[in-house]
Amino acid sequence: MNNHRKIRVLAAKPGLDGHDRGIKVIASALMDAGMEVIYTGLRQTPKQIVEAAIQEDVDVIALSILSGAHDYLFPKVMELLRERGADDILVLGGGIIPEEDVPALKACGIAEIFGPGTPTTTIIDFIRSRVK
Amino acid sequence: MTEKNDFKRLQARQDAWNEGVEKKLAKYPERKKIFLNTSGIPVKRLYSPLDTRDLDYLSGLGFPGEFPFTRGVQPTMYRGRYWTMRQYAGFATAEESNRRFRFLLEQGQTGLSVAFDLPTQIGYDSDHEMAIGEVGKVGVAIDSLEDMEVLFDGIPLDKVSTSMTINAPASILLAMYIAVAEKQGVNPEKLRGTIQNDILKEYSSRGTYIFPPKPSMRLITDVFAFCSEKVPLWNTISISGYHIREAGSTAVQEVAFTLANGIAYVQAALDAGLDVDAFGPRLSFFFNAHLDFFEEVAKFRAARRLWSRIMKERFGAKNPRSMMIRFHTQTAGCTLTAQQPQNNIVRVAFQALAAVLGGTQSLHTNSMDEALCLPSEEAVRIALRTQQIIAHETGVADTVDPLGGSYYIETLTDEICRRAEEYIRKIDEIGGAVSAVEKGFIQKEIQESAYRYQKEIEKEERIVVGLNRYLSDEERPGRLLRVNPAVRTAQMERLESLRSKRDSRRVRQCLKDLRRAAGGTENLMFPILEAVRAYATLGEMCSVLREVFGEYRQVSPFA
Numbered sequence: 001m002n003n004h005r006k007i008r009v010l011a012a013k014p015g016l017d018g019h020d021r022g023i024k025v026i027a028s029a030l031m032d033a034g035m036e037v038i039y040t041g042l043r044q045t046p047k048q049i050v051e052a053a054i055q056e057d058v059d060v061i062a063l064s065i066l067s068g069a070h071d072y073l074f075p076k077v078m079e080l081l082r083e084r085g086a087d088d089i090l091v092l093g094g095g096i097i098p099e100e101d102v103p104a105l106k107a108c109g110i111a112e113i114f115g116p117g118t119p120t121t122t123i124i125d126f127i128r129s130r131v132k
Numbered sequence: 133m134t135e136k137n138d139f140k141r142l143q144a145r146q147d148a149w150n151e152g153v154e155k156k157l158a159k160y161p162e163r164k165k166i167f168l169n170t171s172g173i174p175v176k177r178l179y180s181p182l183d184t185r186d187l188d189y190l191s192g193l194g195f196p197g198e199f200p201f202t203r204g205v206q207p208t209m210y211r212g213r214y215w216t217m218r219q220y221a222g223f224a225t226a227e228e229s230n231r232r233f234r235f236l237l238e239q240g241q242t243g244l245s246v247a248f249d250l251p252t253q254i255g256y257d258s259d260h261e262m263a264i265g266e267v268g269k270v271g272v273a274i275d276s277l278e279d280m281e282v283l284f285d286g287i288p289l290d291k292v293s294t295s296m297t298i299n300a301p302a303s304i305l306l307a308m309y310i311a312v313a314e315k316q317g318v319n320p321e322k323l324r325g326t327i328q329n330d331i332l333k334e335y336s337s338r339g340t341y342i343f344p345p346k347p348s349m350r351l352i353t354d355v356f357a358f359c360s361e362k363v364p365l366w367n368t369i370s371i372s373g374y375h376i377r378e379a380g381s382t383a384v385q386e387v388a389f390t391l392a393n394g395i396a397y398v399q400a401a402l403d404a405g406l407d408v409d410a411f412g413p414r415l416s417f418f419f420n421a422h423l424d425f426f427e428e429v430a431k432f433r434a435a436r437r438l439w440s441r442i443m444k445e446r447f448g449a450k451n452p453r454s455m456m457i458r459f460h461t462q463t464a465g466c467t468l469t470a471q472q473p474q475n476n477i478v479r480v481a482f483q484a485l486a487a488v489l490g491g492t493q494s495l496h497t498n499s500m501d502e503a504l505c506l507p508s509e510e511a512v513r514i515a516l517r518t519q520q521i522i523a524h525e526t527g528v529a530d531t532v533d534p535l536g537g538s539y540y541i542e543t544l545t546d547e548i549c550r551r552a553e554e555y556i557r558k559i560d561e562i563g564g565a566v567s568a569v570e571k572g573f574i575q576k577e578i579q580e581s582a583y584r585y586q587k588e589i590e591k592e593e594r595i596v597v598g599l600n601r602y603l604s605d606e607e608r609p610g611r612l613l614r615v616n617p618a619v620r621t622a623q624m625e626r627l628e629s630l631r632s633k634r635d636s637r638r639v640r641q642c643l644k645d646l647r648r649a650a651g652g653t654e655n656l657m658f659p660i661l662e663a664v665r666a667y668a669t670l671g672e673m674c675s676v677l678r679e680v681f682g683e684y685r686q687v688s689p690f691a
Contacts, residue, residue: 015250015265015266016250016251016253016254016256016262016263016266016340017250017266017339018334018338018339018340019338019339019378019379020339020379020689021378021379021380021466021582024579024582024583024689025380025582025583025586027689027690028579028583029583029586031690037690039688039689039690041685041686041688042339042686043254043262043339045261045262067250067266067269067270068266068269068270068505068506068615069250069265069266069269071265071617072264072265072617073265096470096503096504096505098504098505098614115470116469116470116503116504117469117470117471117503117596117599119589119590120586120590121590
């Protein structure tokens with residue numbers, strides 16, 4: 001980890017789902033772990049998320065969704081990141097995501113999917129191990 | 133009742149008993165130094181008549197069906213009729229949901245509970261850009277009266293009661309329901325059911341808001357006024373603590389924030405010139421049944437006592453029906469684990485039992501697989517069977533408020549009342565629930581509780597079986613229920629065909645009338661009903677209202 005710069009994370013809620021307990025808990029935990037977190041708020045389009053990530057020069061995007069729309073919205077975020085040449089950003093997904101959907105999401109470039117019950121420390125450790 | 137003298141003797145005996153216990157603690161320590169429930173209320177080692185010595189039976193508890201309704205809203209409670217077992221359902225298209233509804237009715241269910249998809253809840257038609265990926269996913273997609281006609285096709289609306297979980301565009305969906313009834317030849321006076329119509333908890337907890345608080349409150353009081361005249365049997369709002377709790381609040385916060393929202397609605401209706409006893413009896417509530425068993429039972433009792441006092445003392449209600457909290461309960465989705473999902477059956481059973489012992493009027497039991505996906509049919513059946521077992525096999529429904537008089541339950545009921553009242557006072561000082569939401573106060577309180585709860589689990593101060601203790605390797609269940617993405621295409625085709633065959637001049641006129649009404653003060657239910665009858669779409673109506681009212685933006689939670 002670069003000692004002069006905190007790890008910057010964009011915490012985002014794509015789509016229309018309003019259940020933001022999980023993403024807010026994770027945002028708080030990441031901040032407590034010394035990272036800088038920018039929370040987008042609800043109802044972000046993939047385009048808005050990618051714009052914000054580039055603007056804010058983040059190292060990580062953490063996406064959270066429970067409505068089942070991950071199958072469209074997550075790959076869309078990855079596609080737009082590639083288009084903008086920003087696919088070096090580490091992208092994580094969380095929420096209620098069926099295990100059978102995980103391989104496809106990883107294949108499109110999402111680094112890891114964290115399901116319900118994941119301790120926040122697991123996510124913190126994962127980010128620290130991947131962002132140098 | 134115990135005599136004063138007896139309390140003295142009792143106190144002496146209890147002090148002596150305590151001393152004895154304290155001596156033994158060195159050798160046999162207790163599991164924890166301090167025992168706290170989810171609201172942070174300390175739980176004592178023992179409760180005795182000394183704890184309830186200040187309780188006045190008549191003013192604090194009273195008899196069931198009588199003020200302050202602590203022991204229940206009906207005199208005989210479940211000895212007359214069990215609570216309504218109302219499972220929430222709906223997904224994909226109106227056709228598919230209609231089939232599920234008819235199946236449930238054939239199984240003897242008399243109430244329906246409709247889940248709408250997110251675009252419908254947020255006022256977008258299925259062909260809107262924001263709707264991509266979401267159509268039909270968490271509920272049924274309703275774009276116009278045409279979809280609503282399909283949804284209730286062959287279902288006699290004078291025979292069933294229908295609960296609809298819809299908030300920001302509640303007036304539009306209610307208007308559609310009324311219009312379908314008209315087509316069936318059913319007078320709106322006969323319609324029974326509930327629309328959630330509770331926008332304040334959307335800002336703090338659930339996120340399906342559209343407009344800013346002020347016009348949203350107007351839409352709600354317009355529904356109160358319209359229904360008290362035209363749809364008198366309809367529950368015009370379901371003031372919901374459920375989502376507040378799911379968002380992470382404690383039990384005390386759930387009671388406090390829900391009742392504070394209730395106060396805001398009553399005040400708004402009074403300000404709009406309505407009479408408290410005209411709309412008061414049609415207010416209903418919705419609570420969560422979480423895991424801390426006795427805390428939950430006490431919570432329901434406390435909520436009833438508090439609300440009845442608020443309606444009587446603060447708002448001067450005269451009709452006892454205005455003072456009772458009639459409520460639906462749902463078991464706590466947020467307590468279900470994706471790990472060892474079968475354990476969830478047991479969690480749900482205890483939560484459902486707490487709801488029944490707390491005196492709920494209707495109950496939804498969650499399915500064991502809900503931390504993974506939409507519930508499968510097998511999981512829904514077990515969830516429903518759980519309620520039936522409680523009702524028919526355990527005997528807990530055979531007497532009214534069976535835990536009433538328990539030293540612990542009564543102490544806890546008092547304590548929850550006291551702490552919730554403190555919050556309500558604080559919210560009053562901020563200027564009421566609307567201000568408290570606008571300033572982010574309620575959101576912040578909930579968020580802090582949610583984070584504390586998570587930290588307790590991670591530090592293993594709170595044990596979740598199968599999650600942070602008693603882990604096992606297991607296979608996740610397969611065959612998850614999925615919604616076909618083709619639903620969106622089907623909806624888009626239907627919209628296109630609707631737009632080509634309806635009287636577009638009439639639609640334009642109706643939308644113009646709606647815009648004018650929104651800018652003025654007349655009751656919006658009338659122009660909305662006209663627009664619905666002309667087959668204006670939900671998205672068209674909401675976008676007119678968006679232009680006039682503006683859109684709400686979330687308060688930053690980390691400011």
